[in-house]
Amino acid sequence: MTILMAIFIGSFVGTMLRYVCLTFWPWQTTYLTAVFTVNMIGAFFMGVMFATNTLQVWHGAIATGVLGGLTTFSTMMTQSAQRPRRQSLYLIVQVAAGLLSFVLGSLLAVILK
Numbered sequence: 001m002t003i004l005m006a007i008f009i010g011s012f013v014g015t016m017l018r019y020v021c022l023t024f025w026p027w028q029t030t031y032l033t034a035v036f037t038v039n040m041i042g043a044f045f046m047g048v049m050f051a052t053n054t055l056q057v058w059h060g061a062i063a064t065g066v067l068g069g070l071t072t073f074s075t076m077m078t079q080s081a082q083r084p085r086r087q088s089l090y091l092i093v094q095v096a097a098g099l100l101s102f103v104l105g106s107l108l109a110v111i112l113k
Contacts, residue, residue: 003060010065018070035075036094042071043098047105052113 018038025034049063076094080087 003057006057006061007065010061011069012065014066014069014071016069017066018072021070022072032079032090035072035079036090036097039071039073039076039094039098040101042067043101044105046071047102047107048109049105050102051106051109 021038022034046063046067049059049067054062076091080091
């Protein structure tokens with residue numbers, strides 16, 4: 001039950017962070033840039049969590065909760081489905097950059113360990 005509460009609270013925090021980031025994006029750029037940035041930040045820190053040996057409760061709260069709530073894969077898919085030809089490159093870049101961010105986060109965690 002403790003892990004479920006940690007995930008619940010973490011997902012609330014992550015979802016609110018995503019809302020703030022996507023609503024109050026400081027630069028005059030597109031919504032796609034904000035979604036991309038939020039996803040890369042989430043992937044990076046997911047890599048950090050993957051490489052560190054954290055308690056199960058903290059892993060649930062941060063990785064599943066906060067980072068799961070922060071990242072917005074469903075928004076990325078919706079954007080890609082609305083304009084499939086135009087967004088196919090965006091989708092490929094998003095996935096490749098997300099994987100790279102995850103690996104860099106993992107490497108940083110191992111180096112700092």
